[in-house]
Amino acid sequence: MQDRAASAVVLELRDVAKSFGSVVALRSGSLTVERGSIHAVVGENGAGKSTLVKIVAGVHRRDEGVFRFLGEDVDFATTAASKAAGIAVIYQEPTLFPDLSVAENIFMGRQPRGRGRRIDYGRMYDESDRLFARLGVHIDPRRPARGLSIADQQVIEIAKAISLDATLLIMDEPTAALSGVEVERLFAIARSLRDEGRGLVFISHRFDEVFALCDHITVMRDGSYVSTDRTTDTDVDAIVSRMVGREVAELFPKTPAEVGDVVLEVDGLTSAGVFHDVSFEVRAGEIVGLAGLVGAGRSEIARAVFGVDRYDDGAVRLLGRKVPAHNPRAAIRAGMAFVPEDRRRQGLVIEESVARNVGSVIRRGLARAGVLTSAAENRAAGPWAGRLEVKTSALDMRASTMSGGNQQKVVIAKWLATEPRLLIIDEPTRGIDIGTKAEVHRLLSELAGQGMAILMISSELPEVLGMADRVLVVCEGRITAELDRAAATPERVMRAATRTSAHATAAAADEQKSEVTA
Amino acid sequence: MSTATASRPEGAAPARSYPSYAAPLWRRALLTREFAIIALLGIVYLYSLGNVPNFDGPLTLYYLFLDIAPILLIALPMAMIMITAEIDLSVASVVGLSSVLVGVLHQDAGLSIPLAALAAMAVGAVCGAANGFLVSYVGLPSLAVTIGTMALYRGVAVGLLGTKAVTDFPERWTDLAKERIFGPGTSYPTILIPFVVLLVLAVWLLHFSNFGRGIYEIGHNAEAAHFTGVDVELTKFWLFVISGAVSAFAGVYYTLRYGSARGDNATGLELQVIAAVVLGGVSVFGGRGALHGVVAGVVLIGIISSAMRLEGQTVNLINIVIGVLLVLSVLSTSLLALASGLLRARTRGKRPSSRRAVAAANPNER
Numbered sequence: 001m002q003d004r005a006a007s008a009v010v011l012e013l014r015d016v017a018k019s020f021g022s023v024v025a026l027r028s029g030s031l032t033v034e035r036g037s038i039h040a041v042v043g044e045n046g047a048g049k050s051t052l053v054k055i056v057a058g059v060h061r062r063d064e065g066v067f068r069f070l071g072e073d074v075d076f077a078t079t080a081a082s083k084a085a086g087i088a089v090i091y092q093e094p095t096l097f098p099d100l101s102v103a104e105n106i107f108m109g110r111q112p113r114g115r116g117r118r119i120d121y122g123r124m125y126d127e128s129d130r131l132f133a134r135l136g137v138h139i140d141p142r143r144p145a146r147g148l149s150i151a152d153q154q155v156i157e158i159a160k161a162i163s164l165d166a167t168l169l170i171m172d173e174p175t176a177a178l179s180g181v182e183v184e185r186l187f188a189i190a191r192s193l194r195d196e197g198r199g200l201v202f203i204s205h206r207f208d209e210v211f212a213l214c215d216h217i218t219v220m221r222d223g224s225y226v227s228t229d230r231t232t233d234t235d236v237d238a239i240v241s242r243m244v245g246r247e248v249a250e251l252f253p254k255t256p257a258e259v260g261d262v263v264l265e266v267d268g269l270t271s272a273g274v275f276h277d278v279s280f281e282v283r284a285g286e287i288v289g290l291a292g293l294v295g296a297g298r299s300e301i302a303r304a305v306f307g308v309d310r311y312d313d314g315a316v317r318l319l320g321r322k323v324p325a326h327n328p329r330a331a332i333r334a335g336m337a338f339v340p341e342d343r344r345r346q347g348l349v350i351e352e353s354v355a356r357n358v359g360s361v362i363r364r365g366l367a368r369a370g371v372l373t374s375a376a377e378n379r380a381a382g383p384w385a386g387r388l389e390v391k392t393s394a395l396d397m398r399a400s401t402m403s404g405g406n407q408q409k410v411v412i413a414k415w416l417a418t419e420p421r422l423l424i425i426d427e428p429t430r431g432i433d434i435g436t437k438a439e440v441h442r443l444l445s446e447l448a449g450q451g452m453a454i455l456m457i458s459s460e461l462p463e464v465l466g467m468a469d470r471v472l473v474v475c476e477g478r479i480t481a482e483l484d485r486a487a488a489t490p491e492r493v494m495r496a497a498t499r500t501s502a503h504a505t506a507a508a509a510d511e512q513k514s515e516v517t518a
Numbered sequence: 519m520s521t522a523t524a525s526r527p528e529g530a531a532p533a534r535s536y537p538s539y540a541a542p543l544w545r546r547a548l549l550t551r552e553f554a555i556i557a558l559l560g561i562v563y564l565y566s567l568g569n570v571p572n573f574d575g576p577l578t579l580y581y582l583f584l585d586i587a588p589i590l591l592i593a594l595p596m597a598m599i600m601i602t603a604e605i606d607l608s609v610a611s612v613v614g615l616s617s618v619l620v621g622v623l624h625q626d627a628g629l630s631i632p633l634a635a636l637a638a639m640a641v642g643a644v645c646g647a648a649n650g651f652l653v654s655y656v657g658l659p660s661l662a663v664t665i666g667t668m669a670l671y672r673g674v675a676v677g678l679l680g681t682k683a684v685t686d687f688p689e690r691w692t693d694l695a696k697e698r699i700f701g702p703g704t705s706y707p708t709i710l711i712p713f714v715v716l717l718v719l720a721v722w723l724l725h726f727s728n729f730g731r732g733i734y735e736i737g738h739n740a741e742a743a744h745f746t747g748v749d750v751e752l753t754k755f756w757l758f759v760i761s762g763a764v765s766a767f768a769g770v771y772y773t774l775r776y777g778s779a780r781g782d783n784a785t786g787l788e789l790q791v792i793a794a795v796v797l798g799g800v801s802v803f804g805g806r807g808a809l810h811g812v813v814a815g816v817v818l819i820g821i822i823s824s825a826m827r828l829e830g831q832t833v834n835l836i837n838i839v840i841g842v843l844l845v846l847s848v849l850s851t852s853l854l855a856l857a858s859g860l861l862r863a864r865t866r867g868k869r870p871s872s873r874r875a876v877a878a879a880n881p882n883e884r
Contacts, residue, residue: 308745329747338745346745351738351805355538356731360746364728371726378538386534394540414746 008035009071010168010199011056016065018051025051027223029065033168033199038190040210040231041203043220043243044461044494049203052220053172057089058082070167088161092173094153096145103128103141106160131159135189151182158189169193170201175209176295187213205293205498207236219243237491244461244490255445259469260284262320263453264336264422266305269314274300275477278314282422282453287444289468290457292497297477298457299341302424305455306338307331318422332361337415339408341426341457347411348399355381355395357410362417384413388443405436412443423447426457441467461490475499551799552811555847559818566825573828579705584696584775586820587709588613588768588784590813592791593798594720595761597812600795601724602736602754603804604660608649609765610787611671612642614780616769618675621684621779631691635770639763645671646762650755668788676781684779695774709771716764721809729753737804793840794819797847 011033018026026048033039041049054060055067058076067074069085076082096105103124104111112127114120128141137155145153154174161169171190175183190200190213204210210217211231219226219242226242264282269275275297282288290298304311307328316323324330331338340346348357355374358381359366366376378395385395388409392402399407408428415423428444429437444467448454458464464471471488473481473496481496539546547553566573592609599606616638623634645667652663699706724730732753735743740750773779798815800807822843823836 328745329749332747340745345739346742349735349738349742349746352735354536360731360735363731367728371722372728372731373726375538382536382538385536389534392536394537396539396546 009033010035010069011201012066012068012071013052013056014066016052016055016062016067018055018060018063024223026055026062028225029055029220029223030225031201031218032228033201034216035199036194036197037215038194038200038202038213040214040217041201041220042205042207042210042217042239043226044459046222046459047220047243048223049220050172051223053089053170053201053203056082056087056168056170058087083164083166086165086167087170088157088164088166088168089170089172090154090157090161090174092176093150094157096148096153096156098146099144101142101144102139102148102156105145105156106131106141106163127163128159131163134162135159135192137185137189149182151178151186154178154186155189158193162193166198168199168201170203172203173205174202175204175206183209207239207498211236240491240494244494255449257285257445257449257451257469259286260451263318264305264455265315265317265320266301267315267317269301269304269311269316271300271304271309271311273477275304275474278474278477278479280472280479280482282455284421284451284453285448286469287448287454287456287467289464289471290455290474291461291464291471291493292474294459296474296497298474299426300477301474302338302426302455302457303340305331306336306424308338308340332418332420335421337361337418337420337423339411339415339423339425339428341430343404343407343411343431348407348414350400350407351398353396353398354385354390354392354402354410357381357399358384358413358417361414380417381413384417385410387416388413389439403432405432408432408436408440412440416447420452422453422455424455424457427459428456429458429460429463461493464488465490465493473497550808550811551850552808552814554850555798555811555814555818559814559821562818562821562825566821570825570828573825576703576705578824578828580698580707582820582824583705583707583710585824586816587707587713587775588772588787589791589794589820590713590816591716591768591771592761592765592787593795593812593816594716594809595757595764596791597795597798597800597807597809598720598724598730598733599660599754599757599761600792600800600802601733601804601807602757603740603802604653604754604757605664605792605802606646606649606660606758606761607664607788607792608645608667608671609761609791610784611668611675612645612762612765613769613772613784613787614782615645615671615675615678616642616766617773617779617783618679618684618781620770620773622678625684625686631688631774635767638770639766642766642769643759643763646759646765647755649762650758653758654751654755672781672785679779679781681781685777687774687777692774692777695771709775712767717809717813724809733757734805737801737806790819793844797844 009032011031013029013031016026016029017024029048029052031039031041031052041052043049051060055062056076058079058081061075061077069087074085076085097108100108103121106128107124111119112123114123125141132139132141132155135155135158137152139148139152139155145156148156158169174186178186187209190202194200202210202214214231216228217231217234217239218228219239221243229238261284262281263284266281267279269278278301280288290301292298300309303309305316307323307326307330310326316325318331318334318336321334323334323336328338344350349360352360355378359377362380363372363377366372366380368376381395385392390402390409390413391406399410402410412425425444428440432440441463444454444456456464456467458467465488468488469485471481471483471485471493472479473483473493475497476499480499481492483492483496572578592613596606596609619638619641620631620634623629623637624631627634629637649660649664649667652658653660694708697708698704699708699711724733732743732748735746735748736750736753744750769784772783776783794816795807795812796802796815797819798807798812800812819840822840826836826839
C-alpha cells in the first residue's frame with residue numbers, strides 16, 4: 001500500500017485496444033496521468049475517447065495493451081472493481097436516484113450505520129455537509145435529488161467520488177450542460193482536487209476550457225494515440241490540426257452536379273432549448289452537409305424539418321410551399337424523405353419483412369379497390385431492393401436477420417421508392433462496413449446528379465467534407481458557419497463546431513467566427 | 519436512369535431480383551401459431567362428436583354460437599387493439615351500459631328497438647372515443663385508463679337502472695336474436711350474419727389495408743411507425759372507437775337474447791374475450807396475431823366448455839381446463855421465443871455495449 005501511495009503516476013495506459021466484433025473502437029490508446037495534474041483528452045467524435053474511459057471505468061475490458069493504476073497492473077471486470085480501486089467517473093449526465101435525498105445518493109450502498117444496524121442519518125447529513133463545505137458549495141443534504149440542476153448533480157457525483165477517496169477522477173464532457181458560473185465553480189473544485197494530489201482526466205470539445213484548466217493535453221484520432229503536450233507548450237491550432245490530421249480520402253467520390261432551384265427553405269426554425277433561429281436552403285442537385293459535434297442539435301433540426309418533432313417558431317418550405325409542422329405524412333406528401341439516425345429504432349420495423357419495410361411508405365398507393373395485398377407489396381418492393389442490391393434470400397425475411405449495412409439499404413430503398421425531391425439522411429454510414437459505405441456514398445452522389453436535393457448529417461468529418469457541396473456547421477443549436485466545398489477544411493469546421501460557448505467573452509467568439517467565415 | 523423521378527428503378531447497377539418467400543406456401547400456412555389452434559379446434563371438435571353424448575345434435579352448435587356470439591364480436595376489435603400493444607378492459611362494461619340504455623330508452627322513452635339500439639351504439643362509440651382520447655392524445659397507459667372506465671361505465675349502467683331489470687321487449691325482436699338462418703332445426707343463429715359481415719370488414723381492415731399495416735407497425739415499434747408517416751395516435755383512437763361501438767352492439771344482442779336489460783349484464787366478459795384472443799395467437803406485447811387464429815381461439819374455448827357441460831362437468835373444472843390451456847399456449851410462444859433468442863445470441867456473438875450499459879453500470883450502485 002505504501003508503494004501505491006508513493007507512485008507519481010496515477011494511471012498508465014499503453015497501446016490499449018478494443019474491438020466490438022469487426023468494429024475497432026480503440027486501436028492503440030495511450031494515456032499517462034500524473035498525481036496532482038489535470039489531463040485533457042481531445043479528439044473528434046469516434047476517436048476512441050469514450051471507449052478509453054469505459055475501459056478505465058471497468059465497463060469494457062481491453063483486448064490488449066498495458067493498463068496500470070498506481071503502478072500496478074490491473075484489469076477491472078466490473079465498474080465496482082474500478083470504483084473500489086479508487087477510480088471515479090463522472091458522466092455528462094449524472095444519474096442519481098431522483099426521489100432519494102442528496103445524502104442518500106452520496107452514501108448509496110454504504111450508509112453509515114448506528115445502533116441496531118439502523119442507518120445513522122445524523123452522521124450521514126453531517127458528513128455530506130462536511131464534503132460540500134470542502135467543495136465550497138451549498139446544497140442541503142436532506143433535499144431530494146429531483147429538481148437539482150445538472151451542475152449540482154455533478155457536484156454530488158464529485159462529492160461521492162471524494163467520499164470514496166478516489167485517486168483518479170475522470171470527467172466525460174462535464175461542462176456540456178453547464179452555464180458560465182457553474183463551469184467556473186466546477187473548475188475551482190477540479191483545481192482544489194488537483195492540489196490535493198489526485199489525478200484528473202477531463203474530456204471536452206471546448207478548447208478554451210481545456211486550455212484554461214488542464215496541464216497536459218492528449219490528442220486521439222481514429223482510435224489511436226497521437227500526441228501529449230504540456231498546455232503551455234502548444235496552442236489551439238496545433239491541437240486542431242492533430243485532431244483532424246489526415247487527408248480526405250478518395251472514398252468519397254462526389255461528382256459535381258448542376259445545382260438547380262431551391263428545393264428546401266428553412267427559415268428561422270427555433271425549438272426552445274434545442275436549436276435557435278436556424279435558416280438555410282438546399283438546392284436541387286446539391287448535397288448540403290450538417291456538421292457539428294454529437295449533441296449540437298443537428299439531428300434535432302432534421303427531425304423538426306421532417307415533422308417528427310415539434311418546433312416553436314419558424315417555417316419550412318419545400319418547392320416554395322409551406323410544409324405543415326409536426327406532420328411527417330404531410331412532409332412525405334410534399335416530397336421529403338428522411339433516413340433517421342437510429343436505424344433499428346426509427347428507420348425500420350426490425351420485426352417486419354424486407355418487403356413490408358421497403359413498401360411501408362408507398363403502400364398507400366398500392367391498394368387496388370381498397371385492398372392491399374402482400375403480392376402487390378412484393379411486386380413494388382422487389383425492384384427497389386434490387387436497385388440497392390440488398391442482400392437477402394427472399395423478400396419475406398425479417399429485417400432483424402440482416403447486417404447493419406443491408407438494413408440501411410432497406411431504409412434507403414424505402415424512401416427512394418417515394419421518389420422524393422429532398423432526401424434528409426442522418427448518419428448515412430454509421431455502423432456499416434466499408435464496402436457498403438462506399439456504395440452509399442456513390443448512391444448519394446448519383447441521386448444528387450439526378451437532381452435530388454440532399455441534406456446529409458454526419459459525425460464523420462471526412463464524409464461531410466468529401467460528399468458535401470456546402471457545409472453548415474452547427475454548434476450548440478445554432479449555425480455557426482457556412483462553408484463552400486473549397487473553403488471547408490477540417491480545421492475550419494472543427495473551429496466552428498467547438499466555437500466558444502455563451503460564457504466566453506463575446507470578443508473571442510466574434511474573432512473566431514470571422515476567422516471561420518473569412 | 520435519366521431522371522430522379524423515374525417511376526421504376528432502372529439503375530446503372532444491375533437490379534437483383536428476389537423470390538417473394540423463403541419457404542413454400544404450405545410451410546408458411548401450417549407452421550404457425552394460428553394453424554396450431556385451428557388444428558386443436560378440429561381435434562377437439564371431432565373427439566367431442568364421437569365421444570360426447572348429444573354433442574352431434576343441432577342444438578349443441580346452435581347454443582354454442584348463441585353463447586359465444588358476444589365474445590366473437592368483441593374479439594375482433596380487441597385483437598386489433600392488442601396488436602397495437604394496447605388493451606381495452608372496458609368492453610364488458612360497455613356491453614352492460616348498452617344493455618341498460620336499450621332497456622331504458624325502449625321502456626321509459628318509448629323508442630323503438632332499432633332506434634334504441636342505434637342510440638346505445640352511439641353511446642358505445644363515445645365511450646370508446648373517451649378511452650381512445652385518453653390513451654392516444656393524453657398519453658396514458660391503456661391498462662390504467664380502461665380499468666378506470668371499466669368501473670366508470672359499469673357504475674353508470676347500474677346507476678341508471680339500479681337493481682331493477684327491464685324485461686318488457688317486443689317478441690319480434692327477442693325472437694330475431696334467437697332465430698336460425700336456415701329455418702327450424704338447423705344450427706346457425708342469425709347473429710352469425712352481422713358477425714360474418716364484421717369479420718369480413720375486420721379482415722380487410724387488419725390484413726388488407728394500409729391502416730392494418732400501420733396497426734402491426736405500431737405494435738412492433740411505434741417510433742419507427744411515426745417516422746414512416748403512420749398516424750399512431752389516430753390509429754389507436756379509431757380502434758378504441760370501433761371497440762366501443764362493437765361492444766355496444768354486442769350489448770344490444772345480449773339484451774335481446776336473454777330478454778333482459780340489467781346493469782350487471784356480461785360482468786367479467788372482458789376477461790373471456792382477452793383469454794380467447796391470447797389463445798388465438800395475439801401477443802400482449804403487440805405486433806403479432808391474425809384474425810383466423812382469434813376466431814379459432816374463441817370457438818375452441820366455446821366448444822371445450824360446451825362439450826364438458828354435456829359430459830356433466832362443473833363450471834369450475836371447465837375453467838381449470840381452459841386456464842391450463844391458456845397458460846400452455848402462452849408458454850409455447852415464450853419457449854419458442856426463448857429458443858430462437860438463444861440461437862440468435864449464439865450466432866451473433868457478443869454485442870457491443872450500448873450507452874445504456876454505461877448508464878446501468880455507472881452510477882450509484884453499491
